[in-house]
Amino acid sequence: MTHLVADLMTPDPFAISAHNTLHDAHNLMKEKNIRHIPVINEHGGLVGMLTQKIMIAQVMNIMANFSASALERKEKQTKVADIMATDFTSISAKQPLHEVAKFFVENRHGCMPVVDEDNNLVGILTSSDFVRLAAALLS
DSSP: OOOBHHHHSEESOOOEETTSBHHHHHHHHHHHTOSEEEEEOTTSBEEEEEEHHHHHHHHHHHHHHSOGGGHHHHHHHSBHHHHSBOSOOOBOTTSBHHHHHHHHHHHTOSEEEEEOTTOBEEEEEEHHHHHHHHHHHHO
16 A cells, blocks of 8 residues: 555645745744744745744844844844745655655655645645654554
8 A cells, every 4th residue: 555645744734925024934833833834825825935944044144133132123024935945845645655755865855845736735744744654653
């Protein structure tokens, strides 16, 4: 039996609009305890990815160029569209997990957004999902 991305992914993940701010994304990551946020347009189409790594780099840049007291103000002025990654790979829920796992390892990805044939966000697959799968198989 072939296991598919749909079997392991988190459906309907938390997402954010490109019009939101770094401050909004920072709060979403903290509140929901997540490290990756797909960025969608008003129709639910995937347009970017915001990762914890990108956000930390942006916060460090703000702190280096301004001050800690300016952080919140600068976060509120920074649009997600200006810092999100647009060069990323998305996957289909119908792809075999073994193919995607190989891609994760070879490309050192932390997550991959899952889209339908119209590029609408339907899920997210993270390296943590694979760790949970391994733990389940080992126990």
